[in-house]
Amino acid sequence: MPELPEVETIKSELAPCIVGHCITGVTLFWDRIVRQPSLEEFCSCIIGQKIIGIGRRGKYLILNLSSGKVLIIHLKMSGSLLLKPALAEPDKFVRAIIHLDGEVDLHFRDPRKFGVMWLVYDKDTVVGKLGPEPLEAGFTPQLLAKLLKNRTAPIKALLCDQGFVAGIGNMYADEALFAARIHPLRPGGKLSSEEIRRLYNAIQQVLWLAIGCKGASVDTYFRPGGELGTAHFQFQVAHRLSGKFCPVCGTTIERIPIRNRGSYFCPKCQPQF
Numbered sequence: 595m596p597e598l599p600e601v602e603t604i605k606s607e608l609a610p611c612i613v614g615h616c617i618t619g620v621t622l623f624w625d626r627i628v629r630q631p632s633l634e635e636f637c638s639c640i641i642g643q644k645i646i647g648i649g650r651r652g653k654y655l656i657l658n659l660s661s662g663k664v665l666i667i668h669l670k671m672s673g674s675l676l677l678k679p680a681l682a683e684p685d686k687f688v689r690a691i692i693h694l695d696g697e698v699d700l701h702f703r704d705p706r707k708f709g710v711m712w713l714v715y716d717k718d719t720v721v722g723k724l725g726p727e728p729l730e731a732g733f734t735p736q737l738l739a740k741l742l743k744n745r746t747a748p749i750k751a752l753l754c755d756q757g758f759v760a761g762i763g764n765m766y767a768d769e770a771l772f773a774a775r776i777h778p779l780r781p782g783g784k785l786s787s788e789e790i791r792r793l794y795n796a797i798q799q800v801l802w803l804a805i806g807c808k809g810a811s812v813d814t815y816f817r818p819g820g821e822l823g824t825a826h827f828q829f830q831v832a833h834r835l836s837g838k839f840c841p842v843c844g845t846t847i848e849r850i851p852i853r854n855r856g857s858y859f860c861p862k863c864q865p866q867f
């Protein structure tokens with residue numbers, strides 16, 4: 595699933611190609627991709643709108659339109675937004691095309707069909723309950739400590755909880771916990787202040803590194819131009835099949851399920867007790 599670094603890359607690479615352009619039409623191949631409003635209203639309200647800005651909140655892309663409405667896109671498990679020449683033939687996994695007035699169209703490609711779009715006035719009706727942005731100045735070790743206080747859930751589950759902190763998912767939670775040498779099942783509220791400081795630094799480090807690599811193409815993620823990201827080549831534990839070795843100590847990486855997601859960690863570098 596695209597996480598913060600992937601969505602941030604998509605935002606940065608789409609911006610110069612779509613901001614300032616008008617939406618001239620929408621073609622939908624999968625109606626359920628529009629969550630809100632009705633299909634008719636979605637199409638009639640979006641046509642003729644100019645895209646005046648693009649932002650990101652957590653894993654959501656937010657396109658500001660000239661009407662004052664916002665088009666919010668979540669790529670979910672397998673979505674990509676691809677810039678294609680106008681009138682290019684869509685492949686079989688393209689669920690929607692946003693036609694623009696320039697030379698490119700935006701193809702929403704989504705093999706697993708979980709991706710969603712909303713067209714709303716108030717973005718907070720969609721993204722208002724998200725936790726803090728981990729790369730913004732307001733996210734500090736002190737804030738992380740405050741958020742963790744008295745939390746009994748495993749730290750891995752908290753990091754993946756979008757209401758706790760926005761944008762981190764399975765891959766970057768595993769990477770941050772490995773870099774911070776914290777076992778994924780440790781209860782959030784039991785971390786020492788030293789461990790919280792390490793975790794804060796690890797979150798910054800893994801997310802910025804992945805943004806620098808334009809995201810991780812472990813599954814179906816493509817950058818808007820169709821290129822792959824390379825962040826997965828930097829992964830220490832995430833997405834390793836069990837049986838690979840810890841790059842630090844050589845111990846076999848283990849995989850355990852936490853809230854139905856596989857978590858990879860080194861049992862020696864990340865002791866549980």
Ligand SMILES: [Zn+2]
Nearest residue numbers: 840843860863
């Ligand atoms: Zn190790």
